[in-house]
Amino acid sequence: GFFYHTEFVRKLWQPVEYIFVTPSHHRVHHAVNQQYLDKNYGEFFIIWDRVFGTFEEEKEKPAYGILDHPKSCNPILINFHYFIVLWNYA
Numbered sequence: 001g002f003f004y005h006t007e008f009v010r011k012l013w014q015p016v017e018y019i020f021v022t023p024s025h026h027r028v029h030h031a032v033n034q035q036y037l038d039k040n041y042g043e044f045f046i047i048w049d050r051v052f053g054t055f056e057e058e059k060e061k062p063a064y065g066i067l068d069h070p071k072s073c074n075p076i077l078i079n080f081h082y083f084i085v086l087w088n089y090a
Contacts, residue, residue: 007027019046019047020044021040021042021043021044024057025049027062031063032063032065032067040056068081
């Protein structure tokens, strides 16, 4: 898990970047930037995202987090915030 979740590795050799998921691709997967939403779902091969049109190259620094931030510092509310958001969407 460390390899995918590091920011120390910027880009890898181009053939590797084209076929396999790299830290750059995985950062896009976790980002909440508008152009990065719902992109790079592949776990091992990024080629599937290229085939299905869900691939996005990392062009700017990703912002991590969630779109609907909790407006509280209460740790219980923060832990259940996502489930509350899902309930409201449902």
